[in-house]
Amino acid sequence: MSNKEENTKAKSDRKRGRLSRKEQKARKKQREESEKQSSDTASNEALNNNFIQRTIPSEEELETTYVPTPIPSFQDMSAKHTKSLGKWFPKAVVLKSSVHYTNAEILKLAKETPPEQLPTASILLFYQYVTEPLWPQSKVDLLMAFLVQIAEHRPNLGGRIRVAREGLNVTLSAIDDQHSTAVETLRHFCRDLKRFDSKVFSQTDFKFIDHVQADRHFKDLKLFPVQELVFYGFPKSKEDQDPAPLEKTGVHLPPADFHKMLEQDSSSTVVIDVRNHYEAALGRFDGQQAEAPTAGAEYIDPKMRKSTDFAKWLNKKETQEKLQDKNVMLFCTGGVRCERASAYLRNTVTNVKGVFQLQGGVEKYLQEFPTGGYFRGKNFVFDKREACGAGDRDGDGGVLGHSNSSTTETKCCLCEKPWDRYLGKKKCSMCGVPVLMCDKCMSSKSKKDDNLLLRCPLCVEEGVTVRAEDVEWTNNGMDSILPDATSNKAAPSVLKWGGGHAAIKKDKRRFQKVQCRFGAECARKDCFFMHPKERIKL
Structure with missing residues (x-):
């Protein structure tokens, strides 16, 4: 017709x-x-109505339920559970959690189960650097084996742990099971670490977020052996000395003192966001300047795509002129990125009055200032909560969460509708950082194409037009070689997701749609291509 x-x-x-x-x-x-x-709306109301105030066990109660995890001997160590997660993490360890709930399962439970019987999750965030001397490699190997023992001893754990000679960086979750509550499991985990090295972990600032929705729990625990807890790629000195020694970190300010210092005049004080720009876009410390630009410390966003951009930004002449004769405050999500950043700043820029950093990061600040204080927006986090605003215990995570379009300042990268959730692992075609795409654009068939051009706000601002896949990246994505035929601009750095693992999985899915030329006679165990059902078994 x-x-x-x-x-x-x-x-x-x-x-x-x-x-x-x-x-x-x-x-x-x-x-x-x-x-x-x-x-x-009805489902979320059911969850909210079912939430009841739960108590945290006392130290005495935790002591009675604590069963120590045995520390393995060197003879007991083995490579079990080791799994390659791409070329960056060839010796990672992955263990499945014994309990895992989806958002839909939790909603169903909320309708069928009394509030006091609903399972909940807890989250533990912390990092711990080791003061000189660093752990020997043998102790790192022992710690990796011990963490595997803990996971087997406490199977309701999940999360991500980075292990290095210089310490640990931990994002952990636990969930109620038939043997232990989430609250007990995480605190018993901390006791295990103190038994392993009491000198190091007795000074750790453990941050607990208790009684969040059960679907905020990680479905597995991944252990990553790494060279550095946070990779900054700082240039080495001529004498090959550490450019960011931990003994030169800034003054650690508790949230209350940091809050008070934010009120200092902008002519004498600046506050630097050490996070990436896609995190800063959701929330930042600029509430102190709400009444007037000079009313409080001047907020500075270095507009980084990754932590390795920090040194380049700091060494610019205009940056050092901006910081001259001022008190410099730094903050990040949980505090770990400020350690090396503040040390490098103190070691590199000598004409500042003082360097200060927020102890415990934005996470700790929002716990002490539940109405938000001077932090506006949401704190992007690297766990299942996704992003948390003031007084928001559970965060935006979960498939039924909705963007609060009435207050957000960020927009969808395609239709420019107000949107503030990083969903679907959408990334910038030019530099690889996460981009915001609304639910309608993600469900649109015309916008599901893998070749769809997506640009983050930084690439739009900088006029970047060359796709990351068309550029030869070197030095861990910090340097690039442009194709000879192009005169267009490429991003100064690229964020590689998945440690090389994501690209392998993508190729595998692509190959599985292509018929193998050997057909049923193919005898290759690792062949990615599609085969007829009668394929010969080896």
Whole structure:
């Protein structure tokens, strides 16, 4: 039927009081969206109504339930559970958690289970640097084996742990199971670490977020042996000395003191965001300047794509002129990125009054200032909560969460609708950083194409037009070699997701759609290509 005939039929239908097929589809879609929104609202209300105030066990109660994890001997260590996670993490360890709930399962439980019986999760965030001398490699190997023992002894654990000679960086979760509560499991984990090295872990600032929704729990525990807890790629000195020695870190300010210092005049004080720009876009410390630009410390966003951009930004002449004769404050999500950054700043820029850093990061600040204090927006986190605003214990995580479009300043990278959730692992085509894409654009068939051009705000601002895949990246994505034929601009750095593992999985999925030329006679165990059902088994 031609367009002319369709229009004539539609007019005829309207005269008879009937809806055209196009209008029927539009109304059906509108009804479905309305029903889904009502269902989501009801489900979230059910979860909120079922939340009850739970108590935290005392130290004495935790002591009675503590069963120590045995520390393995060198003879007991083995490579079990080791799994390659790409070329960056060839010796990672992955262990599945014994309990894992999806958002849908939790909603179903909320309707069928009394509030006091609902499972909850807890989250533990901390880092710990080792003062000189560093751990020998033998102790790092022993710690890796001990962490595997802990995971087997406490199977309701999940999360990510980076292990290096210089210490640990930990994002951990636990969930209630038949043997232990999430609250007990995480605190017993801390006791295990203190038994392993009491001198190091007795001074650790453990940050607990208790009684969050059960779907905020990680489904597995991944242990990553790394060279550095946070890779900055600082240039080495001529004498090959450490450019960011930990004994030169800034003054650690508790949240209350940091809050008070933010009130100092902008002519004497600046506050530097040590996080990446895609994190800073969601929330930042600029509330102190709400009344007037000079009313408080001047907020500075270095606009980094990754931590290795910090040294380049700091060594610029205009940056050092900006910091001259001022008190410099630094902050990040949990505090770990400020350690090396503040040390490098003190070691490199000598004309500042003082260097200060937020102890415990934004996470600790929002715990002490539940209304937000001078922090505006949301704190992007690297766990299942995704991002947390003031007073928001559970965060935005979960499939039923919705963007708060009434208050957000960030927008969808395609339609520019107000949006503040990084969903679907969408990334910038030019530099690889996460980009914001709204639910409607993600569900649109025309926008699901892998070749769709997505640009982050930084690439738009800088006029970057060359895709990351068309550039030869070197030095861990810090340097680039442009194709000879192009005169366009490439991003100064690229963020590589997945440690090389994501690219392998993507190729495997692509190859599985292609028929193997050897067919059923293919005898290769590692062949990615598609085979007939009668493939010969080896």
